[in-house]
Amino acid sequence: MALDQSFVGRTYPPTAPYEVGREKIREFAVAVGDANPAYTDPEAAKSLGHTDVIAPPTFVFAITFKAAGQVIEDPQLGLDYSRVVHGDQKFAYSRPVRAGDRLTVTSTIEAIKSLAGNDILDIRGEVHDEAGEHVVTAWTKLVSRAAEGA
Amino acid sequence: MTAKIRYEDVEPGTELPSASFPVSRATLVQYAGASGDFNPIHWNEKFAKEVGLPDVIAHGMFTMAEAVRVVTDWVGDPGAVAEYGVRFTKPVVVPNDETGALIEVSAKVAAKLDDEARTVRVDLTATSAGQKVLGMSRAVVRLA
Numbered sequence: 001m002a003l004d005q006s007f008v009g010r011t012y013p014p015t016a017p018y019e020v021g022r023e024k025i026r027e028f029a030v031a032v033g034d035a036n037p038a039y040t041d042p043e044a045a046k047s048l049g050h051t052d053v054i055a056p057p058t059f060v061f062a063i064t065f066k067a068a069g070q071v072i073e074d075p076q077l078g079l080d081y082s083r084v085v086h087g088d089q090k091f092a093y094s095r096p097v098r099a100g101d102r103l104t105v106t107s108t109i110e111a112i113k114s115l116a117g118n119d120i121l122d123i124r125g126e127v128h129d130e131a132g133e134h135v136v137t138a139w140t141k142l143v144s145r146a147a148e149g150a
Numbered sequence: 151m152t153a154k155i156r157y158e159d160v161e162p163g164t165e166l167p168s169a170s171f172p173v174s175r176a177t178l179v180q181y182a183g184a185s186g187d188f189n190p191i192h193w194n195e196k197f198a199k200e201v202g203l204p205d206v207i208a209h210g211m212f213t214m215a216e217a218v219r220v221v222t223d224w225v226g227d228p229g230a231v232a233e234y235g236v237r238f239t240k241p242v243v244v245p246n247d248e249t250g251a252l253i254e255v256s257a258k259v260a261a262k263l264d265d266e267a268r269t270v271r272v273d274l275t276a277t278s279a280g281q282k283v284l285g286m287s288r289a290v291v292r293l294a
Contacts, residue, residue, distance in 0.1 A: 027183075027184045028184045028185065030180075030184070031177075031180045031181045031183070031184035031185070032181065032184075032212065032215040032216060032219075033171065033177075033216075034215075034219055034222075036222060036223070036228060038227065038228055038229070039228070047152070048152040048226070048227045048229065049152050049227075049229075050229060054228060054229050056215060056218075056222070056228060057215075057218050057222070057228060057231045057234050058211055058214050058215040058218065058234075061185070061211050062185050062186050062187075065187075066186070085238070086210045086211070086238055087237065087238060088235065088236065088237045088238070088286070089210070089211070089214060089235065089236055089238075090233070090234070090235030090236075091233065091234050091235070092232070092233045093231065093232055093233070095229065096228060096229040096231075139235070
């Protein structure tokens with residue numbers, strides 16, 4: 001069933017702050033096998049001009065995607081998540097995410113399209129720090145594949 | 151930001167050192183834990199096949215994380231990445247064996263964008279088992 005176009009432009013309330021921990025960044029860097037010392041060694045990060053260890057570029061997705069849950073699970077929107085695949089992902093950074101950040105995400109539905117029975121949903125997540133400064137914007141395109149025989 | 155590559159030293163066509171990233175079932179379990187994405191298509195073969203996949207597949211975000219390492223290893227400071235985007239075109243299929251799968255990534259400078267901001271666009275190519283797994287894979291990087 002095609003998603004309701006009237007949801008385009010809808011913005012959801014900002015999430016409660018997510019506090020970025022050094023050890024969570026380390027865990028993520030180890031999981032992707034990335035030994036860049038900027039992720040684990042505060043001195044190495046400082047030598048690059050950062051105030052603490054920074055997170056790998058895609059780390060923030062865990063935070064923005066959790067926030068996008070507000071959209072995905074919105075019963076009024078009615079997305080069939082069991083049929084959803086991740087189509088595109090993009091980030092634009094004002095600065096890297098770093099340990100100690102307390103980040104909130106504001107999710108907005110940018111577009112809803114229907115193509116050959118597939119529902120395509122574009123969600124923008126604006127990530128701000130505690131001071132209200134922009135850190136990164138994440139764009140996530142989700143494709144809900146048409147049900148068989150639909 | 152302290153990029154170790156100078157804007158003056160690159161031209162459109164400059165190639166970045168390419169790299170290959172192995173991915174096994176164990177890698178995917180570890181990534182699931184670190185990222186919080188526990189979708190069973192990334193660790194449960196039976197489930198993956200039931201939903202029409204050939205086998206367990208890697209998280210798209212895992213592939214995205216690996217591909218950008220070619221850029222961050224080149225530039226030194228991961229904080230120099232100003233933009234990064236991909237399209238997930240084909241899944242990385244990860245068999246349950248000793249070798250798993252391999253993600254092969256190459257990249258080159260596609261354009262010099264802004265002489266003052268010293269930004270360049272880098273286009274990435276990522277393949278696994280001979281298939282292109284990312285499309286429209288681009289990063290904007292601030293050089294020294």
